[in-house]
Amino acid sequence: MALLEVRELGVGLADGxxxxxxxxxxxxxxxxLAIVGESGCGKSMTALALMRLLPPGVAILGGxxxxxxxxxxxxxxxxxxxxxxxRIAMIFQEPMTSLNPVLTVGEQVAEVVRxxxxxxxxxxxxxxxxxxxxxxxxxxxxxxxxxxHQLSGGQRQRVMIAAALxxxxxxxxxxxxxxxxxxxxxxxxxxxxxxxxxxxGLALALITHDLGVVRMxxxxxxxxxxxxxxxxxxxxxxxxxxLHPYTRQLLAARPHHGRSRLDxxxxxxxxxxPAPRALPPGCAFQPRCESALPRCTAAVPPFIQSxxxxxxxxxxxx
Amino acid sequence: xxETPLLQVQGLACHLTSPAGTVRAVDGVSFDIAPxxxLGLVGESGCGKSTLARAIxxxxxxxxxxxxxxxxxxxTRTAPQRRRRARLVQMVFxxxxxxxxxxxxxxxxxxxxxxxxxxGDGASRARRMLHLLDRVxxxxxxxxxxxHEMSGGQRQRVAIARALxxxxxxxxxxxxxxxxxxxxxxxxxxxLCDLQRDLGLTLLxxxxxxxxxxxxxxRIAVMYQGKxxxxxxxxxxxxxxxxxxxxxxLAAIPPDPDAEN
Amino acid sequence: xxxxRRLGRSPAALAGIFLLLAVAAMxxxxxxxxxxxxxxxxxxxxxxPGELAGRPFGTDSLGRDVTAGILHGSxxxxxxGLAATAVALGFGVAxxxxxxxxxGWVDDALMRLTDAMQTxxxxxxxxxxxxxxxxxxxxxxxxxxxxxxxxxARLVRAEFLRLRxxxxxxxxxxxxxxxxxxILTQILPNSSAPIVVSASIMVATAxxxxxGLSFLGLGDPNVMSxxxxxxxxxSDFRTAWYLVAVPxxxxxxxxxxxxxxxxxxxxxxxxxxGRD
Numbered sequence: 001m002a003l004l005e006v007r008e009l010g011v012g013l014a015d016g017x018x019x020x021x022x023x024x025x026x027x028x029x030x031x032x033l034a035i036v037g038e039s040g041c042g043k044s045m046t047a048l049a050l051m052r053l054l055p056p057g058v059a060i061l062g063g064x065x066x067x068x069x070x071x072x073x074x075x076x077x078x079x080x081x082x083x084x085x086x087r088i089a090m091i092f093q094e095p096m097t098s099l100n101p102v103l104t105v106g107e108q109v110a111e112v113v114r115x116x117x118x119x120x121x122x123x124x125x126x127x128x129x130x131x132x133x134x135x136x137x138x139x140x141x142x143x144x145x146x147x148x149h150q151l152s153g154g155q156r157q158r159v160m161i162a163a164a165l166x167x168x169x170x171x172x173x174x175x176x177x178x179x180x181x182x183x184x185x186x187x188x189x190x191x192x193x194x195x196x197x198x199x200x201g202l203a204l205a206l207i208t209h210d211l212g213v214v215r216m217x218x219x220x221x222x223x224x225x226x227x228x229x230x231x232x233x234x235x236x237x238x239x240x241x242x243l244h245p246y247t248r249q250l251l252a253a254r255p256h257h258g259r260s261r262l263d264x265x266x267x268x269x270x271x272x273x274p275a276p277r278a279l280p281p282g283c284a285f286q287p288r289c290e291s292a293l294p295r296c297t298a299a300v301p302p303f304i305q306s307x308x309x310x311x312x313x314x315x316x317x318x
Numbered sequence: 319x320x321e322t323p324l325l326q327v328q329g330l331a332c333h334l335t336s337p338a339g340t341v342r343a344v345d346g347v348s349f350d351i352a353p354x355x356x357l358g359l360v361g362e363s364g365c366g367k368s369t370l371a372r373a374i375x376x377x378x379x380x381x382x383x384x385x386x387x388x389x390x391x392x393x394t395r396t397a398p399q400r401r402r403r404a405r406l407v408q409m410v411f412x413x414x415x416x417x418x419x420x421x422x423x424x425x426x427x428x429x430x431x432x433x434x435x436x437x438g439d440g441a442s443r444a445r446r447m448l449h450l451l452d453r454v455x456x457x458x459x460x461x462x463x464x465x466h467e468m469s470g471g472q473r474q475r476v477a478i479a480r481a482l483x484x485x486x487x488x489x490x491x492x493x494x495x496x497x498x499x500x501x502x503x504x505x506x507x508x509x510l511c512d513l514q515r516d517l518g519l520t521l522l523x524x525x526x527x528x529x530x531x532x533x534x535x536x537r538i539a540v541m542y543q544g545k546x547x548x549x550x551x552x553x554x555x556x557x558x559x560x561x562x563x564x565x566x567x568l569a570a571i572p573p574d575p576d577a578e579n
Numbered sequence: 580x581x582x583x584r585r586l587g588r589s590p591a592a593l594a595g596i597f598l599l600l601a602v603a604a605m606x607x608x609x610x611x612x613x614x615x616x617x618x619x620x621x622x623x624x625x626x627x628p629g630e631l632a633g634r635p636f637g638t639d640s641l642g643r644d645v646t647a648g649i650l651h652g653s654x655x656x657x658x659x660g661l662a663a664t665a666v667a668l669g670f671g672v673a674x675x676x677x678x679x680x681x682x683g684w685v686d687d688a689l690m691r692l693t694d695a696m697q698t699x700x701x702x703x704x705x706x707x708x709x710x711x712x713x714x715x716x717x718x719x720x721x722x723x724x725x726x727x728x729x730x731x732a733r734l735v736r737a738e739f740l741r742l743r744x745x746x747x748x749x750x751x752x753x754x755x756x757x758x759x760x761x762i763l764t765q766i767l768p769n770s771s772a773p774i775v776v777s778a779s780i781m782v783a784t785a786x787x788x789x790x791g792l793s794f795l796g797l798g799d800p801n802v803m804s805x806x807x808x809x810x811x812x813x814s815d816f817r818t819a820w821y822l823v824a825v826p827x828x829x830x831x832x833x834x835x836x837x838x839x840x841x842x843x844x845x846x847x848x849x850x851x852x853g854r855d
Contacts, residue, residue, distance in 0.1 A: 038499040039470075153363070182362035183526060187570040209500060212572025239575040253504040255533035256574040258556045265508040266533070269501035272469055288501075375753050401755035409753055417746040421768045431754040477750075484754065 002026035010062035034218035095156035106144030154185035226284035323350035330383035345544030358535030414473035425461030471502035592843020598836030609650035671728035679739025
């Protein structure tokens with residue numbers, strides 16, 4: 001049994017419009033799973049659903065989220081609050097808005113410790129200092145009393161990681177944690193996450209749109225499009241030989257290997273991601289797909305799995 | 319025969335003062351851009367690239383140095399001077415949300431530069447606006463829509479159409495695709511390349527994304543803490559950069575996803 | 580318009596609009612039903628509401644028709660409320676826009692002016708102005724405008740400070756647009772939300788201020804407003820309290836209506852901004 005088992009997760013609006021459609025995956029201890037897709041594919045909603053932090057108007061409409069045997073989707077409010085931060089934690093893209101601007105960062109990390117471990121002030125502060133050292137915060141002791149706006153983007157993200165790991169959770173969800181950071185800082189933060197994962201045996205689910213980041217840190221990758229899972233497999237192999245046309249076209253759309261415009265235009269993907277309420281019939285990617293066949297509009301291709309790899313495409317339905 | 323560079327920046331300095339002190343956002347920058355070519359300006363946050371862009375655009379008055387467009391200085395003290403400069407250099411901004419007035423229709427937004435400059439009459443302006451929309455790959459029905467009804471990629475196309483309205487020679491692109499999805503980035507980058515080729519534009523392409531800059535630029539300049547630390551042909555910077563910061567930047571880029579180990 | 584539809588969904592706004600329409604109806608009906616005006620003596624004094632036929636609100640200490648007073652008074656209240664707000668908006672928006680857009684010494688000078696106006700308690704300032712100048716409808720309008728404009732100036736200044744950094748404003752400067760044109764065609768239309776919301780509150784405050792001035796006997800002696808009626812009925816409060824209650828209730832309902840409309844507008848305008 002995997003540490004986290006998501007089965008046919010459905011997330012949507014009150015009127016029944018689905019933003020996440022029947023997504024299933026496992027997350028093992030010590031593994032980094034990258035969930036990849038562009039805006040509107042439902043990757044963030046999936047992570048928020050696991051934490052039961054969906055915005056107002058959006059709810060889990062179906063499926064199960066089994067964490068260590070417990071179905072998180074059906075857990076009571078109080079029990080879920082005990083889980084959050086304690087056994088399953090999340091960090092977000094924009095640390096400036098995720099941190100309270102009027103509290104010191106040391107205080108915000110100490111608060112997590114106090115909430116879940118009932119520690120007293122002095123103990124909590126000492127733990128906060130330990131955590132700052134854990135996340136390799138430069139001049140950790142001095143930083144405890146700094147306010148978020150006094151820190152750089154990279155330092156703020158370290159604070160978020162410290163708060164998230166305060167209670168040694170089993171699962172860490174990271175929603176685009178480095179997208180807003182400079183590329184040199186991104187490299188440092190991703191390396192930090194990998195190290196911490198190794199030290200603490202975390203299960204890490206990393207949500208990103210950047211396939212280069214996936215190549216850097218992920219063991220397995222799950223590609224999402226229009227709310228559905230379209231491909232899944234071991235990261236390096238999948239990126240070298242993608243099966244689903246969306247994954248292939250997404251890879252081709254970036255300038256790789258020092259390519260210049262003199263080598264010809266980039267391989268665009270024509271059209272746009274469809275709105276959840278206006279999905280095309282059959283395969284959602286079909287209008288933009290270079291390999292589309294007439295039968296792609298007939299039905300949504302089922303996700304077919306075989307020895308660790310899976311893809312939802314009629315070209316590969318055996 | 320050497321042509322006059324379209325843009326000549328010489329010893330440019332811009333200081334930003336705040337209660338915390340004075341920051342030299344641009345600290346002695348010099349470079350040229352030959353007409354019809356693209357210079358890629360690469361740097362991370364706080365390096366001063368946006369301030370440099372605004373100084374070239376005429377929105378920020380430099381504390382020192384010169385900016386010459388087509389060989390002439392173009393001061394921006396009076397409104398007619400600003401309009402003269404506007405016909406030479408325009409900008410496409412980063413944020414497809416914030417760079418378009420939410421209260422105006424797309425058609426009005428694209429026509430605005432023509433209105434400000436008193437070009438033609440209502441009919442000729444409308445014709446030019448529709449022509450511009452077509453140039454950037456938008457349907458003519460877009461003219462009646464509002465920015466919030468369009469996607470990020472479409473909004474950037476509107477921003478590009480607006481920048482082209484006065485037929486400027488130099489277009490500054492300040493992180494024009496950074497806020498867009500990867501599949502849309504390719505569309506907009508290809509569009510910029512096509513427009514440059516068809517209209518003979520000169521581009522100053524600013525981005526933190528080295529791979530994108532390598533793709534679109536002829537030459538690359540690397541900026542760090544207000545200074546240009548290295549400049550050269552794009553291929554050379556990409557494969558054999560010399561300055562330690564340039565190399566650090568290149569080393570930090572995520573690998574190509576399909577790379578062999 | 581989208582705004583009207585969204586207003587229609589807010590019960591607060593609907594209630595407010597309904598009450599305001601009633602007040603407007605009263606104002607329109609006044610000269611039609613009581614062409615002789617509210618000052619005419621029509622019967623015996625101190626008739627209670629319902630005692631005399633055709634005089635639903637009775638008569639006052641001199642025998643004037645209270646109903647006529649209410650209807651004619653609504654015209655005065657609405658006139659002064661709307662006119663004072665219009666003048667205050669015109670001046671306040673201009674001051675706030677210039678201060679917020681240009682900054683520097685312009686901002687400093689205008690804000691010191693605004694501060695100066697706000698250091699004196701507003702109602703007292705209105706009293707002082709009206710006492711110095713002869714109280715007429717026009718001077719009362721100006722006096723109320725004088726105490727109302729600073730608040731809207733600050734709001735507008737805040738909006739302009741925020742919006743002048745917006746990228747679409749930078750784009751307009753880059754195309755050579757003049758400052759005046761940017762202020763009027765770009766930033767002002769995008770600042771309309773707080774202006775509209777505060778306008779409704781300002782009308783309410785203007786009506787209350789006018790009522791207070793008239794109550795103190797500082798109103799225009801040639802017109803009868805609700806405040807005048809409350810003032811006249813004050814001395815007979817123990818025996819004929821309806822003379823104070825009826826106009827008082829009219830004031831309360833109108834101010835309540837405007838506040839409800841203001842709430843509704845606030846919700847309608849801010850949800851749209853939030854969604855974008």
